[in-house]
Amino acid sequence: MSQEEGAVIGINLGNTYGSIACINQHGRADVIANENGERQIATRISFNGDQVYTGNEATPQLVRNSANTIDGFVNLVGRKYSELLPEELSRKSAKVIDVNDTPSFKVEIDGKETTLSAHDVLVRFIGVLHGAAKDFLSGVPIIGSVLSVPIWWSDAQIQALESAASDAGLRVLQVIPVPASTLVAYGLTQPGPKGEHPSHPDGEQGKPYAPEKTLDRNVVVVDFGGSSFDVTVVASRAGLYSVLSYVHDKSIGGRTLDDVLVEYFAKEFTKKTKVTIRAEDARAWAKLRNEAEITKRSLSASNSAQCSVESLAEGLDFSGSVNRTRFNLLAGRVYQQAAQNVTEAIKQAKLDACQIDEVVLAGGSARLPGLIDQLSFLFAEDSDTHITESIDSDQVVARGNAIYAHTIVSIPKEAEERKFIESLSNARQQNTDQLTMPTTVRPIGLVLDAPQGAERERVEKQIVDNQLFVPVIAANTPVPARRAFRLPVAQGAASSLVRIAEATPEVRVETIQPEPLDEEDEDDEPLEPEEVKSAYYKPDSQRLIELVVPTSGAKSVTVELVVLSGGQVTVQAKVDENTEAAATAKLGA
Structure with a gap:
């Protein structure tokens, strides 16, 4: 197949939200909006009588029809029920049940009790994304797609994803890791017309790389998704990328930030009404959680946001607000843990923070200013570490996948490069064997x-x-x-x-003593000495x-x-x- 025969798409299939992207008429990757104008589509399906709600339309069903609403199913595909952790089984929507060691859900569809495996649900959801893409492209055939998965996914999960996509009528050109999608989205892997390497971290805008960093850089990719926090340290060497370390943390994610807002607003509700939301009042908590997530998203773009819920508990309405400063205080523990994960990944790569040249952000929650501020504290002001965030972090993965898909079909069929790409297996071990090259150990x-x-x-x-x-x-x-x-x-x-x-490679640590305090001002507290690190070579x-x-x-x-x-x-x-x-x-x- 060639580019002229139809269009290709990129799909970010997150456990919380999914999105689709394609190449527009100007040659740039755009995230596609569905018929409701939504570019971020909740990974959720709900059944109510003969009605089927998908994406964001299914979210209100968590309040009044949670038993027939399925979410959080993507990470279950290709795994056995016996492998699942207790926190993966705990949910406010349809329960995960064991059917011959296959994670499944029991829901009522059009009055009939029906059992759907995680695979069945994923096929339906990919079909929804595929349908939205076909509607947007107005009849242009979709000849292939590139999907992304977290690094921690197993070969069995990747194979199950390919199978679900095929069952949904979608041809998969390649399945690539999320960090690769992120780097591709910024064009960091794409040489220029004359073979030159990208000279700017944000495409063609912003401050360019230092001359000595154009070819060789150490890059950290931070993916702050809805259900996990992932950090990948990557060595960029003249357009070739290799993973140095990877840290996956399931204990924090966008939903953890929702939790702190839910707790905060629940206390505010009690202060205002003297009514405590009962632990067993599932409807009230679901209402509050849905609105808290909207509030969190608003805080990524504005300094304050409202949270309003009609008839939250005992018939009483709630309206409250939170500013960004307060939210950063509430989310402080989450941000600190995120920063610790970044520090740990850098340590596992046998590097120091002062040896990192660039941090690239992905995932919906990565665009929150509080996280960006916390990450910036890890790197000294004079280290020239660039935090790359010019593309919306909740769009970057889908856009990278679309660019990668477009690149594949743009290569002539008879070219050796095309044959090599198409020969690659998505099985991790086989792929690793084919793509791994010997590297220098020391500079x-x-x-x-x-x-x-x-x-x-x-x-x-x-x-x-x-x-x-x-x-x-x-x-x-x-x-x-x-x-x-x-x-x-x-x-x-x-x-x-x-x-x-x-x-x-060495790191020099200098201790700078603070200036002595004015003896006349007794209220001043003594300042701590400051450590300044700098990288050098011996x-x-x-x-x-x-x-x-x-x-x-x-x-x-x-x-x-x-x-x-x-x-x-x-x-x-x-x-x-x-x-x-x-x-x-x-x-x-």
Whole structure:
């Protein structure tokens, strides 16, 4: 199939909300609205007599028809009932039942008791998303789709997802991890027309990457979804990405933030009315939860938000408000735990926060300013760590999937790249075996004598033993790898020495003592010393290669460094614009 034969879509199938995206007439990815104008569609289905409610229309049914309303089913697909945790079985909607060790639901449809497996429900819901896409595209055939899944999903779950999509009439081109979708959405994996790498974290806008970070960066992808919090640390090396660490936390998510708002508004209701909402009053709690979620979403865009519920309890109405400052205090524990997960993921990647160049946000709750503020505290102001958030975090995954699907069908059928992509299995182990490449373990770079004057002040924190290490090929770079750089030649120099070595990444910690307090002001509390961290490299004393390059009369030397998968290192130097090598050295067989 080719792009001309029809359209392709990207689907973000979250456990709480789903969304669909396609490429518009301007070549950009857009999230599709359903017939009700909703771009975020609740992962929920409800049955009431002969009526079937899906998406956000099913949400009110949680209040008056919870036993026949099914949600939270996506993460159950492809798993056994005996594998499920107690918190996955606990819910305010239709109960999860065991049918031959398959998670299922018993509901009443048109007056008849019916048992639906999680697979059956997912087929129905994917059909809803597929139908919304077909309506939006006005008859243009949908020839394929790309779906995303969390990294923690098993091969059995991925296979079950593919099966459900097929049963819903949807052709799956590829199933990719959520962090990959996020990076694709920002174009961070897409080279420019001349093969150049993206120079801006937010597409073509915003502050560009520092020159030394265009090729090699350490990126953290934060996915704050409705039912979990996931952190992936990724090494970006000249457009190739590899996962360094992954942390999955099921104990916090968007619903945890709903919980703190529900508790807050319940107390406010009691203060105003002297009526306590009874624990067994399921309708009241469901009403309050639905409105609290709306309030939370509003707080992502405004400084305050209302929460109004008619006849909340004992016939009494409730109307309250909360500002962003109060909400951040209420959600403080959740934000702190989220930050701890990010810190843990960075630690597992054997990095420090000062060695992270970019944080990319995904998931509906990731756009809350309180979380962004909490994450920014992890990184020093002078570290230049960029928090990338210009795309709505609840749209980024679907948009990335649409771009990926469009890329696949844009490749000519006969091209080797297309054949390779189509040959890839979505089974994690097979996919990993095909896509995993050997990488460098340590950074390889150039050892220079420390500069003097103003230039020395700029790199003072990177100088070790009066030497400056400039990384050329970073650690975790897939090999074979090639890098080239140009050095100026000192006037009148008959030769130049090029020193290539491996290095050890280090973190320098400086303690800055606070200024002494004014003795006359007794109310001031003493300030704590401040720790400032900075990343640098300590080069090995033993060089890999030392190359003497004849440079008489030359203005510059271009050095090419090549590392092969067997560990061989080759250095070649050319003078000025000459095409012939002036000097060459090789390490290894």
